[in-house]
Amino acid sequence: MSVLPIGTVMKLTDLTARQIRYYEQQELIKPLRNEGNRRMYSLNDVDRLLEIKDYLDDGLNISGIREVYKKQSQLENERKHNLEKGLTDSDVRKILQDEFLNIGGLKPPSSSFEDPNNLNNLNKLNH
């Protein structure tokens, strides 16, 4: 996956080597190293660098961007975790929607809440 030397990435992102290495220090990207200790970047690294430029333009600082990616991988893990329990994204949305309706007391136990299968899903979700 990682085959691009820093020189190529510089041209592709219009960033200086200094900046690219600095963002690595800040753990915004994690390029691999080849046998000669040279940094090798993937296309995903390039995309991320381009993203970082946009965030910087939007006024975010390094730590702010770090938090964005942190929360991002956080949600990513939750999604995977739910999938492991047999719940698709649409299942989760449906369950969450039913919860709101019932908490508000605006809707008596409906078909969905009395459905054994949905109760089972709720229990899994509240793990």
Added chain:
DNA sequence: CTTCTTACA
């Protein structure tokens, strides 16, 4: 020639 690390008028 390209990249790496370290350091700083």
Added chain:
DNA sequence: TGTAAGCA
């Protein structure tokens, strides 16, 4: 962030 130095 830029840039120079000394290696690899």
